[in-house]
Amino acid sequence: MEIPNPNIHMWQGNVACAEGAIAAGCRFFAGYPITPSTEIAEVLSQKLPAIGGNFIQMEDEIAAIGAVIGASLGGVKALTATSGPGFSLKQENIGFAVMAEVPCVIVNVQRGGPSTGLPTHSAQGDVMQARWGTHGDHPIIVLSPSSVRETYDMTIRAFNLAEKYRIPVVLLSDETVAHLTEKITIPDPASIEIIDRKKPYVSPEKYLPYQIDETDIPAMANFGEGFRYHVTGLAHDETGFPTNNPEKIKAQLERLNRKIQRNRNDIVEVETFETEDMEVLVIAFGATARSARRAVINARESGVKAGLLRMKTIWPFPDEEIEKIYKSVKKIVVPEMNLGQIAHEVEWATRREKPVVRVNKINGEPITPNEIYESIISQG
Amino acid sequence: MEIPNPNIHMWQGNVACAEGAIAAGCRFFAGYPITPSTEIAEVLSQKLPAIGGNFIQMEDEIAAIGAVIGASLGGVKALTATSGPGFSLKQENIGFAVMAEVPCVIVNVQRGGPSTGLPTHSAQGDVMQARWGTHGDHPIIVLSPSSVRETYDMTIRAFNLAEKYRIPVVLLSDETVAHLTEKITIPDPASIEIIDRKKPYVSPEKYLPYQIDETDIPAMANFGEGFRYHVTGLAHDETGFPTNNPEKIKAQLERLNRKIQRNRNDIVEVETFETEDMEVLVIAFGATARSARRAVINARESGVKAGLLRMKTIWPFPDEEIEKIYKSVKKIVVPEMNLGQIAHEVEWATRREKPVVRVNKINGEPITPNEIYESIISQG
């Protein structure tokens, strides 16, 4: 028996998320319990006060995201975690955070839907909601982890992207990964890159909280730092004050969307596996990508040249990454624990030139390697 | 001067919606005021009690949709109306209505978004949200009127579809149509088709509120009619009681989605204009379709063979209807008061074979005929 390495843990995905948040510098959590995300709150209720942070259980999910935005405006990195029903409730305020450009991280541990659905079972049914759940055109960043270690890393990345781009970032986990206990070796804290919001370097009188410049990402002053600016969910101009001027509105909303579009290469992350000579491309994410990987290995063993593109970033959608590799394949298999939400986007990205075979499951059970394997090797 | 015909009115879109609801048999409204939908509530607060109906202003939008579902379970046709921020808040309970298959109508009069956005200005930014706003895979029906008369007719149709398919139906209006006062000749009440939910014809002991039969649409007993069944947002079987049985869950969720898919031809309505010999196809909906129509006429006058497909049903998406007519065109113009939500679906439907030219506007102003015209006639 080896002397145990203190950096090795058997952690649940949800624990890794909480630990990742702390590693990212998160010092505020506001939430409302809901299966299967509750452990994130429970761990942070214990850990945050121990390091001088704050944990608060709010009266509902709407209040939780409100508090998170408030804390972030005060300069503290803030997190909330929920599942489908709570994610639906948070939508109005998520839109506020997008519009007011307040960095924060929202974890949605997906469970079976719609409605109360299957609270203790797994699903990936909130992919489109994560993109479009709030009203009005808006950009958003959505990441989806496949493992416990990745949950840790991605939580950190979620905070980094939120801070860098002044945007709420959704960590879209699923019951399978969130409740999976897995071996994790956590990285040396010194090796972890932490990004903080860009601070204004002008005097308060000159500060434009929604300035349109060459970066498209305005510097952000925290409340109480002498800048005394105004934050609103109304359409506003560079000063942050409401306006009805169509030109100014247009300029701001375009910048808002552009700041993510133009940085999509920095944001979008995919991982490919055995894609060089593949004839069948599997595109998967989250827990399902684990099964997909095994299915690819098994298919190769049976002589079918399969490859996997695993989406770590879901939104912005990795269309360019798919575009680069799909041309030569005979078909594309898209397994997901929903009725084909990603498959539809894959069809868009690939112009429906290739058959896109959907492997869907919505009964709360994870998709097995074999179910994907069958679709890979089947003819037609 | 003619003797005025009592069926001719100058009505606002919102008034026509309220009047259409009454004509459809709606006798319950629960809402929460929000610009630009408030007039619907105001008119109904006056009219409903006068015909023995009930109007209630609830404490928020969540409560309003809750009350609407409760009233519908009691057998009374029920309506709520809101705009973006309220629509976001209603999402959780909309999912409940889908899952529990409770007919009701939700009006979303779109205003500028995201967030508080532009309360008094027009937009069409909630198209994707109307489809995907609640968590989990779910079907939905979304209709979008272009005129005051159509608001009246479509409100009736929304109730009919809701009752026929046991599903919430979203009437996705926009500030332009909702606040437009326009001449309307209302039809003879006797000529209006009214559809009521299918009632069970079995004895209470045999009644299965979520029966899977050849129609896929279970009969619906109202509370208090002797059937004493159970309604839940949890995954349930044919009896309506919660289950964790993967087979039964699958069967129900598939039926839930199938009942809309297989009836999409009954639900999807489009209107075409000058599409026979067209070289440029314009696809539009809501207020924008009015400008599009004029643009098409103007283009034809300038010698460009343009045609219009106006989507009256937005979801299920009229992909087949588009498929039928797009092959011969040189390009497709999609004007919408958002950043291209429908254009993306059009690209999917047309396999990105044709250039899809987006005419987008998100500053609160309606798209003018000329802006569309320019895109129709421009080269490339």
Add this chain to the structure above:
Amino acid sequence: MKKNAEITINEQWCKSCEICVAFCPQKVYEMGRFYPKIVRPEDCTACMLCEKLCPDFAITVTVPDKIEKSQ
């Protein structure tokens, strides 16, 4: 009067919480290996407390007609 009440325990539903055992004023029950045992049925006064407190609908105390009426 005492002797007339009839007590049954539905072991399919009983969850062995021991509430009946603890609160019966007449100590009619004792806890068994898995379920409560009715050890002193003759002491039962048909006070119904056990039935009312059993959270699992597992106890039925039946009182013969005339007694019920005379209560």
Add this chain to the structure above:
Amino acid sequence: MKKNAEITINEQWCKSCEICVAFCPQKVYEMGRFYPKIVRPEDCTACMLCEKLCPDFAITVTVPDKIEKSQ
């Protein structure tokens, strides 16, 4: 004391609500065609009521230093 208070009305901000006119205990104001007129400035006791009640930040009553201190 009365004579020393100086009253100004910012007509850019005044919305002609007439609150100052109605509540000045000394009837210092009368309503004009569009804006209140200061008709009896000499009667002003610098009670500040008009300033406090003007919802539009349109009235300023300035009290010379020493008076303010003696209040």
Add this chain to the structure above:
Amino acid sequence: MDYLQYLRKDKMPHIWCDGCGHGIVLKSILRVIDKLGWDKNNIAMISGIGCSSRTPGYVDFNTLHTTHGRGLTFATGLKIARPDLHVIVVSGDGDATAIGGNHFIHAARRNIDISVIIYNNYIYGMTGGQVSPTTPGGKKASTTPYGNPDTPFDISRLAQAAGAAYVARSTAFHVGKMDRYIEQAFTKTGFSVVEVLTPCPTSYGRRNKEGRGVDMLMYQKQNSIGIEQAKGKTAEELKGKYITGVFVDKEQADYRQRYDEVIKKASKLNK
């Protein structure tokens, strides 16, 4: 009495843990319904989400299990649409006073003829023991591992301030009181609230070393005090005591009566 006639027997045994008080409350509700002789077809029982909110699944009425905290909103719509139905809402402390707190005070304000039975176990039972707005200060929950820093709501006081017509509190142990209060609530025209203090051994008792359900009921037996007796006592003397009794019982027009006036007026004006 025969509880079984009101139960969906094939759904039994219920999911509640051994020693959970929820079953005791449900029984009281059924006894009252039986006593009142209500027709099962005319009863609608509605809940939100939680262990307590699973109640409707077990009873043979028109039953509706809604979204977390929203039971009262659905009930409001149903009651207005169908004044002929007896509308009963069952709710947990979390369901009624955390996420559903606003609906609770507004239903009270409207004085709509609905009875709410709140199973107050000071905790979120269903999700495994997180702190609730009624968890006493200092107590442990899975999200207050160092003890709850907050002060709990007094549900009855809140209901009273918001305008309810009838408000009472009992423990699950005091079945006689509970029956009486629930009966008074059910027969009251207007908004009535009965708060029942009930043990959750699994998610609350265990963590706070209060033992099993049976122990927690014993505590209730020994530490309850009626409001009348409580009146003279100091806060010190009342520490750890459960104060039970009827807090409000007043006559005032309910929502229906008032809206019927609106209908009368409107019909006259629009004739």
Add this chain to the structure above:
Amino acid sequence: MDYLQYLRKDKMPHIWCDGCGHGIVLKSILRVIDKLGWDKNNIAMISGIGCSSRTPGYVDFNTLHTTHGRGLTFATGLKIARPDLHVIVVSGDGDATAIGGNHFIHAARRNIDISVIIYNNYIYGMTGGQVSPTTPGGKKASTTPYGNPDTPFDISRLAQAAGAAYVARSTAFHVGKMDRYIEQAFTKTGFSVVEVLTPCPTSYGRRNKEGRGVDMLMYQKQNSIGIEQAKGKTAEELKGKYITGVFVDKEQADYRQRYDEVIKKASKLNK
């Protein structure tokens, strides 16, 4: 005093209608801030949506105009993250007690050190005059064309029942009282509420034939009564009267003090 130093002058004149009381309330807030000598950089003013909620746009602090009803939730996060800031929430009757009712009672329960000034004009001003939870019974609103059938909330009573440390009510007319209450609220550690009754001539006064703002203020002047004087009076005598005064003023540990204990405990245990 010089109000202008606290105003964003380029945003003036404000959007409030002629005779609207909101400006009077804002002035009172500014006078108190001036008196207390607070540094503008350390003040955060937060609101929801409504005419009243437009206040933050005009003042030169850290200002945040959130979503309808949610101001208190943002404020809670900010105050916890930044205990050094003075956090003031301004809200309307609809914002605070309709859609935001739950956040209101929970902020009170937590006794978090935030002051809320509620501009209660009995109506939804911003959206054109719909009934609000505080609209008196019988009054007309655009959604109660036959008169409001409902009974209004007593905001102060609700705040009290929910646990606020300081609760007071003034009219906009009574500037002296208003200043005093707001000052007491601002200096209170814990959750403090000042409800100011304020005229909305446009959306309420006109429809209810109560005249212009000036007339409505005159009514306030003539029909207000302090709680002390009100005590002896019958309901009949108090009809149509505005009861003003301080309803609660108590000392109790605020959220911060209690959570600091948690932090202390946690740090010790996890060393």
Add this chain to the structure above:
Amino acid sequence: MSFRYEVRLSGAGGQGLILVGKVLAEAAAIYDGLNATQSQSYGPEARGGASRSEVIISDGDIDYPKAENIDILLALTQEACDKYIDGLKDDGILLVDSQMVTNIPKGQYKVVALPIIQSAVERLGKFLVSNIIALGIITKLSGVVSESAVKHAIRARVPKGTEEININAFYTGIDLATHWLDEHGPL
């Protein structure tokens, strides 16, 4: 080909221009058997600031319901005139209150400046009826709706008890316009 006549009414919030738009549209649609739409733009709060109401009248379908090629623009304030002049046709009519709008924007259109508000106050003693005076002027100048249709529409719309003063105001407007035409010749 069907005709399309565009009217834009502009001024300050509270001047009753939305009512004028509605009456004009109803006159055309309900009493004159034409087609009509009426729309308005709101400020951030539907209160205060410059306000705009537009009426399109046609004997055919009205697709785009906003004014683009305005036949007649009413401007009761200088701010409104400056803000809403865009879109007035080259040969369109710019109708302004001669006291409120003193700075006439340059353009090809025909300018009709009349003391609308003053007439309301002085002739009818009621500031509030300026809007109906303007309606009378527009009725006369445009010729697109019949006087009797507008009269009926006014009676149907205005609050009970105010019919007479409003009809008077309307004729005051007709009068002002008639005089102007007499003086300046037909438009």
Add this chain to the structure above:
Amino acid sequence: MSFRYEVRLSGAGGQGLILVGKVLAEAAAIYDGLNATQSQSYGPEARGGASRSEVIISDGDIDYPKAENIDILLALTQEACDKYIDGLKDDGILLVDSQMVTNIPKGQYKVVALPIIQSAVERLGKFLVSNIIALGIITKLSGVVSESAVKHAIRARVPKGTEEININAFYTGIDLATHWLDEHGPL
């Protein structure tokens, strides 16, 4: 090629099988330097009903973390046995409580029936340690983790003060398994 060993633990909620899974996985991953995952299925309420916990142990990557080809299945109740037998390998081990599970499902696997719960009550006087006895048996029968790793993992996991009784229970399990192997020969 790396090996993959699949363990499924099943019984009633509250029997502590999730803990067993966690300890087993930690033994493998933290103390034996292997890779491991542990997962569980919940009933509707995460309470009551049959419960399942699964551990996958491997010296390589573990992609799919659920059991599909089970090497050893523990069933402490009949219900659990019936419900979770699916997926047990043809040559896998079915370990059951000999008193609770009397109806052994037919199949190719090797059946090991031992009085787990009885031993807990009788040998250790504590019903609650049945789970750790089962862990001992599994450790011995599977051979996939070292006894010392499991022992360390138990100490690290169980509540302070209960270490000894749990270690005793663990060795009781090792004992039972050793005897069984002695009697029936190696698996």
